Amino acid sequence: MTNSTPVLRIEGAALAFGSQPLFTGLNLELAPAEHLLMVGRSGCGKTSLLRAIAGLQRLDAGRISLHGSLATDAGTLAISPERRGIGYLFQGGALWPHLTVEGTLRFCLKCGRVPRKEHQGRIAELLEWVELSGFEKRRPGSLSGGEAQRVGLARALCMRPKLMLLDEPLGPLDAELRYSLLDRLESLRDQLGFATLHVTHDPREAARIAHRALRLEGGVLQPLDLEGSELSPLQPAIR
Amino acid sequence: MSRPLLILALGVFAVLCLGPLGIMLPRVTPADLASLGDSRTWNLLGRTIGLGAGVSAIALLLGLPFAFFVTRTDVPGAGLLRLLGVIPLFMPALLMAMTWTVFVDWRGAPGTIWILGLSYFPLVAVFAGRAFERIDGRLEDAALLAGGRWAQLRSGLPLVYPAALAGAALAFTFAVNDFAVPDYVSSVGPKFNVYADEIFANWNNWKRPGLAVVTALPLIALTVCTLLPVLRLRRRGALASIASGFRDPETLKLGVWRFPAIVFCLAVLSASVFLPLGRLFYEAWGAADGTLDTLRGAFASAFDLARDDLARSLRFATIAATAATFLGLVLGHAIERVRRRRLGTVLEIAALLPIAAPATLFGIGAIVMWSRPGLSGIYASEAMPVILFTGRLAAFAVLILSGAVASLDVRLEESAALAGAGPIKRLFQIVAPPLVGALAASWTLVFAFALRELDAGILVPEANRTAIIRVFNGVHFGRDEYVAALSLLLVFASLLPALFWICFSRKRLEVLP
Numbered sequence: 001m002t003n004s005t006p007v008l009r010i011e012g013a014a015l016a017f018g019s020q021p022l023f024t025g026l027n028l029e030l031a032p033a034e035h036l037l038m039v040g041r042s043g044c045g046k047t048s049l050l051r052a053i054a055g056l057q058r059l060d061a062g063r064i065s066l067h068g069s070l071a072t073d074a075g076t077l078a079i080s081p082e083r084r085g086i087g088y089l090f091q092g093g094a095l096w097p098h099l100t101v102e103g104t105l106r107f108c109l110k111c112g113r114v115p116r117k118e119h120q121g122r123i124a125e126l127l128e129w130v131e132l133s134g135f136e137k138r139r140p141g142s143l144s145g146g147e148a149q150r151v152g153l154a155r156a157l158c159m160r161p162k163l164m165l166l167d168e169p170l171g172p173l174d175a176e177l178r179y180s181l182l183d184r185l186e187s188l189r190d191q192l193g194f195a196t197l198h199v200t201h202d203p204r205e206a207a208r209i210a211h212r213a214l215r216l217e218g219g220v221l222q223p224l225d226l227e228g229s230e231l232s233p234l235q236p237a238i239r
Numbered sequence: 240m241s242r243p244l245l246i247l248a249l250g251v252f253a254v255l256c257l258g259p260l261g262i263m264l265p266r267v268t269p270a271d272l273a274s275l276g277d278s279r280t281w282n283l284l285g286r287t288i289g290l291g292a293g294v295s296a297i298a299l300l301l302g303l304p305f306a307f308f309v310t311r312t313d314v315p316g317a318g319l320l321r322l323l324g325v326i327p328l329f330m331p332a333l334l335m336a337m338t339w340t341v342f343v344d345w346r347g348a349p350g351t352i353w354i355l356g357l358s359y360f361p362l363v364a365v366f367a368g369r370a371f372e373r374i375d376g377r378l379e380d381a382a383l384l385a386g387g388r389w390a391q392l393r394s395g396l397p398l399v400y401p402a403a404l405a406g407a408a409l410a411f412t413f414a415v416n417d418f419a420v421p422d423y424v425s426s427v428g429p430k431f432n433v434y435a436d437e438i439f440a441n442w443n444n445w446k447r448p449g450l451a452v453v454t455a456l457p458l459i460a461l462t463v464c465t466l467l468p469v470l471r472l473r474r475r476g477a478l479a480s481i482a483s484g485f486r487d488p489e490t491l492k493l494g495v496w497r498f499p500a501i502v503f504c505l506a507v508l509s510a511s512v513f514l515p516l517g518r519l520f521y522e523a524w525g526a527a528d529g530t531l532d533t534l535r536g537a538f539a540s541a542f543d544l545a546r547d548d549l550a551r552s553l554r555f556a557t558i559a560a561t562a563a564t565f566l567g568l569v570l571g572h573a574i575e576r577v578r579r580r581r582l583g584t585v586l587e588i589a590a591l592l593p594i595a596a597p598a599t600l601f602g603i604g605a606i607v608m609w610s611r612p613g614l615s616g617i618y619a620s621e622a623m624p625v626i627l628f629t630g631r632l633a634a635f636a637v638l639i640l641s642g643a644v645a646s647l648d649v650r651l652e653e654s655a656a657l658a659g660a661g662p663i664k665r666l667f668q669i670v671a672p673p674l675v676g677a678l679a680a681s682w683t684l685v686f687a688f689a690l691r692e693l694d695a696g697i698l699v700p701e702a703n704r705t706a707i708i709r710v711f712n713g714v715h716f717g718r719d720e721y722v723a724a725l726s727l728l729l730v731f732a733s734l735l736p737a738l739f740w741i742c743f744s745r746k747r748l749e750v751l752p
Contacts, residue, residue, distance in 0.1 A: 056653045058578075081656040088657045094650035098672035107668065111659035158658060 005068045007032050007163045007195040008053060013062030015048055022048055023219035026062065032162070035189060035196040037210035039224070044216050046199040050165045053197070054088050055081035066163065082111070087156035087164040087194065091171050093148035095140035101127070101151050102136035108158035126154040129188055146177040150184070157188065164189075166198040170206070182209055240576060241662035248569035249586075252637075255630035256593045259604030263452045266607070271449035275456070284457050287415045287434040290352060291465075294414035295407040297356025301507050302363025303403050309364075310371040312491045314500045320508065321368065322741070325361050327511045328684075329733040331691035331707055332358040334726050335511075336423040337714055338518040346428030351421050355414045357511040362413075363406035369751040370402035370478050371395070376486035395488075401475035402751075408469045412462045416597045418694040419711065426715060434458045435694065439599045442698070448607050455600045462595040463588075470587055473642060478751060516730065522723035529720075537720035538728070545709050545725050551621070552705040553732060556689035559628035563685040564678055566629075567636025572670060574641040576649070590637040593630060598694030601631050605699055624702035628689040635688065636681040639750050643677035644670065676749035679740050683748060687733040706732075 008030040015022045022045030030036055040046050051057035053064055055077050064072040066086075071079040096104055105123045114122060127133045130150040140148060149169060156164060166185075170178040186209040189196055198206055207213065213224040274280055308314045309321040327335070336354045340346070345353060374395045382394035418435035425431045434454070441450045472478075493500055525533030542549075570590070574583045593601060605627050609618040617623060647670065655669040671678065693711055696702035706729050713722035740748055 051653075054653070054657055056656070081653070082659045082661060084657070086657055088654065090650050090654060094648060094654050096651055096655070096669055096673070098675075107655075107660070108658040111655075111664065155654065155658065
């Protein structure tokens with residue numbers, strides 16, 4: 001693998017929901033540290049594509065390669081989800097209700113076989129990254145929407161992934177929190193150098209931190225101009 | 240999902256739960272099949288269906304209003320009434336029969352229907368109660384604005400009916416498969432033959448397993464047909480997934496109807512809990528001439544004479560409940576999460592079979608299966624009752640836990656997978672902890688049902704030395720203070736794990752999503 005090897009390569013991917021095709025013959029590449037914004041209407045297949053990349057959903061046809069290695073070949077998972085080294089930020093966080101913030105991160109570190117003596121330092125670092133130091137003992141039920149989403153981000157970053165999948169990460173948040181989380185994502189991306197596939201149904205969202213944008217419509221990916229009016233970020237006055 | 244773990248669980252389920260039924264089929268001979276043309280078989284089937292329908296009707300009539308009052312209204316002590324209303328499920332139906340046949344002269348069909356109706360009304364109450372409290376408050380508000388209180392009630396009831404019908408269908412299944420109550424009611428009045436009785440007699444008198452199977456076939460078909468809708472109904476209406484933004488429904492103020500409501504609830508509880516337990520206490524006391532010493536003596540005798548039986552019952556029930564809950568977690572998870580949906584459906588239907596088959600038939604199957612040469616060591620050991628109870632009751636754990644897994648956001652598991660957790664770690668560290676209420680409910684239910692398991696246990700020699708069999712023998716061969724005291728001890732033992740959980744855990748026992 002070289003530096004120019006795409007973090008993600010999708011070739012001829014096809015997926016249907018029942019008898020309704022979501023996409024067919026879909027191709028996509030993502031370069032290291034690139035931030036790709038994917039927009040599209042609700043139900044167009046954005047989340048299904050993310051899930052297929054993560055190995056949570058099998059394709060009907062096509063291949064997905066991660067860092068040059070074949071990960072999914074149509075209905076076969078060559079690499080299981082837990083071995084793909086992907087960070088995934090789910091809409092709403094999807095936090096484990098029985099674990100504290102610290103327990104959540106510790107669980108991930110254990111799964112990643114990080115030596116126990118390093119756990120405390122890594123947890124402190126992760127919480128600092130997402131500005132949640134002091135929240136170690138809190139449970140998901142006691143967190144606000146923005147806090148839960150940031151814990152989800154910390155969890156996704158636990159194993160320092162080279163590919164981050166963001167599924168409508170700003171959906172339930174108000175404008176101020178959206179901008180705060182976007183700033184955090186941008187600085188972490190630049191600091192840690194992960195590539196990002198950022199899915200949203202709101203074309204304005206995150207346009208200012210993305211390097212490239214695509215629209216998924218009718219099962220086809222079309223490039224979008226980041227400077228175009230459709231993708232212009234919210235005006236500073238709203239911030 | 241861990242494939243080796245799933246295969247292991249499927250293997251255990253196939254051997255323990257389906258094996259005793261499957262092994263009986265090849266034993267059917269053409270001569271046995273001829274009994275299907277016998278008018279007696281169809282008369283019995285008609286009578287048994289009548290019994291089940293009557294029990295379901297009583298369960299609905301008592302359970303639905305009871306559930307409404309204790310979950311949605313300001314009836315005094317609603318929480319306590321709701322808890323007390325579950326007790327009949329933990330009481331052997333035989334005890335209900337022992338006491339109600341003393342209170343009234345109803346025998347035959349009316350007596351049996353009334354007794355089983357009281358025993359199984361909590362199934363409707365539990366299902367409907369859970370549905371009542373899961374009606375979205377926003378839906379009710381919309382109905383209130385549109386048409387007032389009546390519209391509010393009318394908008395909510397259709398959401399509760401599926402759950403209530405699921406409970407009634409379960410009550411039907413339990414009733415048509417019950418052997419102990421019709422047998423006891425027949426012993427104190429004119430003979431009231433039902434299907435389970437006939438299967439037992441066919442085995443007991445002629446030792447013809449094939450005939451027992453053939454006799455049971457129409458009943459199994461009937462109960463499977465009754466239970467299949469339960470699988471659907473338990474996820475319908477208010478028991479379907481809660482929508483985002485769900486708001487708890489408001490507590491309805493009954494006003495002047497508060498008094499009739501509490502009277503109704505207390506009457507139901509009196510008939511199903513207070514009177515039977517009170518009567519047993521009265522008998523343990525020594526009836527009219529009794530003293531505190533008689534009561535003390537009765538309990539002392541119960542402890543002395545039945546200590547070993549009680550200990551065995553507790554041991555068997557504890558191991559069976561643990562094994563069944565473990566199986567339930569693995570298979571319940573598989574039913575909901577297996578990639579091939581059809582496999583999940585097949586597994587779910589297979590899980591119904593041990594419940595759908597009469598316990599007497601299951602017991603006969605276990606005898607045929609485990610008493611063969613080479614396995615007789617197991618058959619004659621204490622492992623046999625555990626195998627029997629786990630096989631018979633694991634289906635409850637599977638169904639409770641599949642429902643619980645269905646209510647769990649699948650993304651919790653997916654995020655754990657992406658964090659690097661393998662299938663076994665995900666099952667036990669991510670799926671199981673949020674389901675602790677359902678796991679506890681599954682364990683306590685299987686534990687209580689194993690303690691009261693009579694119909695299958697009575698046939699298998701090693702399962703004969705339990706407390707419930709001792710009570711059964713006691714009431715048939717000379718009932719006294721000792722039998723009443725032992726019955727009370729049995730009820731207390733059945734309730735103990737649930738009581739512990741309620742007292743010391745902050746989580747609810749969850750039998751439904």
